[in-house]
Amino acid sequence: MTALDTGSATNHLLNCQSQSVGATGSSLLDPRLHTRYHELAPNLVPMDYTNDPDCKVPIQLIINMPELMENPFKERIVESFSEAGDGNLSFNDFVDMFSVLSEMAPRELKAIYAFKIYDFNTDNFICKSDLEQTLNKLTREELTPEEVNLVCEKVIEEADLDGDGKLAFADFENMISRAPDFLR
Amino acid sequence: MKWTSYIFKKALDFSPYDENIVHDSFSELIEEQSHSQDGSEVFEMKEMGGRGRENPAFLSSPLHREERQELEPLLSENFSPVTLRVLSAMPSRTIGRNRGAIISQYYNRTMKLRRRRSRPSIRDLSRSARPSICGYRVETDPEAVAEEVCEAEVAAINFSIKKAATKFGKMRPKHQTAVSNLFNQLTLNLGFRHSWYGLLSFLHSLQLWHVELKKVSGRFGTGVLSYFVFLKTLLLFNVFLLLVNVFFLAVPQAAHPPSNQTHRAPFQGLELLTGAGYFTDTVMYYGYYTNSTVNGCGPALNGSGCAVGQNSLDTHPRMPYNIPLAYFFTIGVSFFITCIILVYSMSKSFGQSYRIDNPHGDLAMKMFCSWDFKVIKKSSVKLQCENICTQMKDLTMRVSRNETLIHVEASLLALPVVVSTVNLLMPGLFNAVAWMEQYDAPSTSAYVAICRNLLLKMSVLGVLCYHWLGTTISGHVTLSKRVRQNGSTGGLECWETFVGQELYRFLLMDFIFTVLDTIFGEFVWRLFSQKVLKRKRKPVFDIARNVLELIYGQTLAWLGVLFSPLLPAIQIIKLVLLFYIKRTSLMMNCQAPSKPWRASQMTTIFITLLCFPSFLGAAVAVTYTIWTIKPSQGCGPFRTLNTMFESGKIWVRQLEEMNSNFSWFTWIHKYLVENPFFLFAAAGVLLIVIYFHTQVVDGQRKIISLLQEQIDNEGEDKKFLITRLQDIYEKKRPVSVRFKQRERRDDRRTLTSCD
Numbered sequence: 001m002t003a004l005d006t007g008s009a010t011n012h013l014l015n016c017q018s019q020s021v022g023a024t025g026s027s028l029l030d031p032r033l034h035t036r037y038h039e040l041a042p043n044l045v046p047m048d049y050t051n052d053p054d055c056k057v058p059i060q061l062i063i064n065m066p067e068l069m070e071n072p073f074k075e076r077i078v079e080s081f082s083e084a085g086d087g088n089l090s091f092n093d094f095v096d097m098f099s100v101l102s103e104m105a106p107r108e109l110k111a112i113y114a115f116k117i118y119d120f121n122t123d124n125f126i127c128k129s130d131l132e133q134t135l136n137k138l139t140r141e142e143l144t145p146e147e148v149n150l151v152c153e154k155v156i157e158e159a160d161l162d163g164d165g166k167l168a169f170a171d172f173e174n175m176i177s178r179a180p181d182f183l184r
Numbered sequence: 185m186k187w188t189s190y191i192f193k194k195a196l197d198f199s200p201y202d203e204n205i206v207h208d209s210f211s212e213l214i215e216e217q218s219h220s221q222d223g224s225e226v227f228e229m230k231e232m233g234g235r236g237r238e239n240p241a242f243l244s245s246p247l248h249r250e251e252r253q254e255l256e257p258l259l260s261e262n263f264s265p266v267t268l269r270v271l272s273a274m275p276s277r278t279i280g281r282n283r284g285a286i287i288s289q290y291y292n293r294t295m296k297l298r299r300r301r302s303r304p305s306i307r308d309l310s311r312s313a314r315p316s317i318c319g320y321r322v323e324t325d326p327e328a329v330a331e332e333v334c335e336a337e338v339a340a341i342n343f344s345i346k347k348a349a350t351k352f353g354k355m356r357p358k359h360q361t362a363v364s365n366l367f368n369q370l371t372l373n374l375g376f377r378h379s380w381y382g383l384l385s386f387l388h389s390l391q392l393w394h395v396e397l398k399k400v401s402g403r404f405g406t407g408v409l410s411y412f413v414f415l416k417t418l419l420l421f422n423v424f425l426l427l428v429n430v431f432f433l434a435v436p437q438a439a440h441p442p443s444n445q446t447h448r449a450p451f452q453g454l455e456l457l458t459g460a461g462y463f464t465d466t467v468m469y470y471g472y473y474t475n476s477t478v479n480g481c482g483p484a485l486n487g488s489g490c491a492v493g494q495n496s497l498d499t500h501p502r503m504p505y506n507i508p509l510a511y512f513f514t515i516g517v518s519f520f521i522t523c524i525i526l527v528y529s530m531s532k533s534f535g536q537s538y539r540i541d542n543p544h545g546d547l548a549m550k551m552f553c554s555w556d557f558k559v560i561k562k563s564s565v566k567l568q569c570e571n572i573c574t575q576m577k578d579l580t581m582r583v584s585r586n587e588t589l590i591h592v593e594a595s596l597l598a599l600p601v602v603v604s605t606v607n608l609l610m611p612g613l614f615n616a617v618a619w620m621e622q623y624d625a626p627s628t629s630a631y632v633a634i635c636r637n638l639l640l641k642m643s644v645l646g647v648l649c650y651h652w653l654g655t656t657i658s659g660h661v662t663l664s665k666r667v668r669q670n671g672s673t674g675g676l677e678c679w680e681t682f683v684g685q686e687l688y689r690f691l692l693m694d695f696i697f698t699v700l701d702t703i704f705g706e707f708v709w710r711l712f713s714q715k716v717l718k719r720k721r722k723p724v725f726d727i728a729r730n731v732l733e734l735i736y737g738q739t740l741a742w743l744g745v746l747f748s749p750l751l752p753a754i755q756i757i758k759l760v761l762l763f764y765i766k767r768t769s770l771m772m773n774c775q776a777p778s779k780p781w782r783a784s785q786m787t788t789i790f791i792t793l794l795c796f797p798s799f800l801g802a803a804v805a806v807t808y809t810i811w812t813i814k815p816s817q818g819c820g821p822f823r824t825l826n827t828m829f830e831s832g833k834i835w836v837r838q839l840e841e842m843n844s845n846f847s848w849f850t851w852i853h854k855y856l857v858e859n860p861f862f863l864f865a866a867a868g869v870l871l872i873v874i875y876f877h878t879q880v881v882d883g884q885r886k887i888i889s890l891l892q893e894q895i896d897n898e899g900e901d902k903k904f905l906i907t908r909l910q911d912i913y914e915k916k917r918p919v920s921v922r923f924k925q926r927e928r929r930d931d932r933r934t935l936t937s938c939d
Contacts (some may be wrong), residue, residue, distance in 0.1 A: 016509075070560050098812050138554075138555060138572050151547065151576055175549060175552070
């Protein structure tokens with residue numbers, strides 16, 4: 001991940017919000033991010049939170065956002081920020097997602113969520129099947145199965161420090177900390 | 185118990201000073217470590233599954249009390265001596281006393297640093313990174329009020345003061361005062377935060393080219409973006425410089441134009457290109473600024489400006505502004521500030537980007553870090569996928585080459601051809617540049633040309649040496665891969681042979697290009713200049729360039745002799761052929777140089793150039809190779825050694841074992857050759873001798889000048905003595921003789937005047 005930053009011309013404003021969100025953490029006072037959230041599902045999202053509604057925007061609407069649409073990991077990203085793990089985001093989750101994705105989020109936080117994103121079966125380890133799925137998403141399944149197998153084995157060989165055949169968070173973080181380009 | 189016997193055996197074989205060997209008896213260190221870590225290290229190995237999504241954060245956090253009590257059996261205080269002994273024999277504990285002490289010290293220091301850090305670790309935060317305002321302390325008992333207050337806070341945050349108010353009304357009175365205080369704080373806080381965020385987002389949108397940069401990064405990725413960001417940084421530096429100069433120099437000087445302003449040339453369009461003409465006498469250039477202190481006029485009380493008052497009671501405060509001082513300090517301080525900013529940003533980015541080199545982590549890093557999330561355009565995303573796919577394939581598979589062996593071998597010639605082309609073309613460029621620059625003396629241009637060509641060749645050689653020798657330090661990955669793929673060294677990992685072959689190719693290419701240059705540069709040019717340009721004179725033989733080419737070829741030969749002992753034979757053949765070719769070409773095509781050529785001085789210069797950059801550079805490279813680089817394991821006379829230099833050491837040792845009479849030899853070797861002190865002393869003595877000789881030469885030069893003066897003085901002496909002699913002789917002569925002489929002279933004069 002050279003940069004977990006979702007930016008484009010049309011989302012310049014949104015980025016401002018996520019910048020300030022990432023920097024300070026509380027954007028609830030800024031209604032512009034909420035406007036984006038509201039636009040996703042106008043019928044579902046109320047403008048007034050007086051009754052403390054428990055509304056969640058379904059995953060299908062979120063992954064159609066222009067920042068995420070082309071991203072091969074869009075489902076995993078949304079799933080890792082949703083509370084129940086099914087990808088439906090409440091506003092809090094939505095804000096969390098854009099906080100972490102902004103440029104200002106601290107590196108350790110990004111590493112934690114990156115680990116979650118790559119952990120497809122949510123067992124808190126990146127095992128070989130997770131790696132295979134990651135690689136297939138990265139290369140759009142253009143590698144042959146033998147190549148995929150070889151790559152995954154090599155990755156585990158390189159990054160696994162305690163020798164249990166899968167990558168724990170400590171292994172992942174250790175490897176990521178060596179990459180100067182990660183998230184910058 | 186196999187490992188214990190192994191360890192004991194190892195312990196007996198080698199001396200305790202040999203730190204590479206395992207040591208057991210580490211129990212005190214492990215006890216110390218387990219106490220300082222609060223037992224957390226022992227727990228890291230245990231799997232803590234099923235704690236939900238917080239697990240990665242939870243795993244690394246220091247354990248809470250409940251868990252510790254559950255897993256009490258694993259605390260080191262409960263261990264028996266047998267368990268401790270087993271633990272101390274673990275592979276990670278038997279690394280040697282010295283190393284273990286170093287690691288434990290380092291670990292303790294890191295833990296202390298971490299505890300000292302004021303900012304709480306990110307792992308201790310709850311899942312949301314948003315700070316909670318619930319942590320505000322309340323005067324009354326916290327337990328009872330906290331929940332209600334929190335609810336009210338949350339309601340306020342959720343844009344509904346009405347709901348907060350209703351909640352407030354429902355509270356008990358004694359809490360209401362506390363809560364009302366809190367609410368006042370809260371609304372103030374919210375107000376401040378709101379305005380602060382507004383300001384932040386406004387400032388952020390003001391950032392230069394923010395939208396453009398986002399567009400670029402969206403389409404092309406972070407790599408290309410870095411170029412534009414760098415450009416923006418440079419722009420900001422220049423803006424700073426300009427502002428400082430305008431405010432401190434241009435404006436004060438422009439407000440007080442110098443009194444003796446000469447008539448300025450009228451504005452023509454060409455000034456925009458040449459910068460001269462109309463612009464010469466303006467604040468744009470140095471010459472306009474005065475070297476005096478201008479008296480600025482302060483604000484007058486009656487607003488009438490600066491009156492040139494005759495009386496001393498001037499009501500207008502004067503602001504003297506020292507222009508030369510301002511000039512000096514402005515430039516100096518702006519450079520200083522730029523330097524500080526550059527060094528700071530350089531250290532910051534270096535700290536971020538420098539990572540200890542790990543050649544084994546390539547694939548994993550590529551997999552997780554090569555995806556550029558900034559890219560959102562569909563075609564660019566597709567391109568990235570293909571790119572990553574290709575990279576993965578490259579890293580894991582060997583690319584099957586369909587080319588034939590000849591193509592493979594021919595591709596090895598690419599680099600020498602490129603280097604020789606550069607060596608051929610650049611001197612031509614230097615000549616063109618020198619033609620535009622006008623030097624006072626023709627010898628200066630010759631020296632400058634020599635210097636430039638020399639720098640070019642030495643830098644080319646330096647880069648090549650680094651490429652060959654430097655990459656072998658990191659395990660000669662690239663070289664050996666190329667070697668294997670090319671198959672030219674029989675499949676062995678023999679980088680020395682490869683380097684020798686490269687040098688052979690370079691030598692040969694250099695020769696071919698020189699011959700081509702002779703043919704085209706001299707023969708064809710002569711034909712061209714005589715037939716087409718109709719010049720009477722033939723082209724001139726460029727001595728300096730040709731000599732430098734010889735020196736370059738010789739440097740290559742010296743570099744290559746370590747790797748290819750028979751390379752001097754190639755060099756001999758090359759020189760012989762070159763002799764005849766150049767001589768023929770000279771006779772046919774060139775004429776004698778018109779510029780005077782001081783042969784003996786030039787010879788000295790060429791020999792010096794041969795010795796210093798050329799031979800010294802080659803010697804340094806060869807010494808470095810012998811001393812430091814590990815020879816390849818599969819081939820060559822040094823294949824089992826760590827460095828080539830070790831062969832000498834081994835021989836000395838063998839001598840000692842064979843015949844004890846040679847022990848003095850080994851003594852010499854041990855204390856003189858291996859001891860760096862001796863080398864330093866030798867170098868010091870050499871330097872002293874050189875210094876002594878230079879002083880002697882200097883003294884001799886002074887004596888020469890003194891003697892020269894003496895010769896001049898002696899010439900003066902002669903004149904002086906002759907005049908004195910003449911005077912004395914004149915005084916001593918009898919008066920009559922003088923008178924007669926004068927008469928004779930006068931007669932002669934009247935005689936001639938009559939005629």
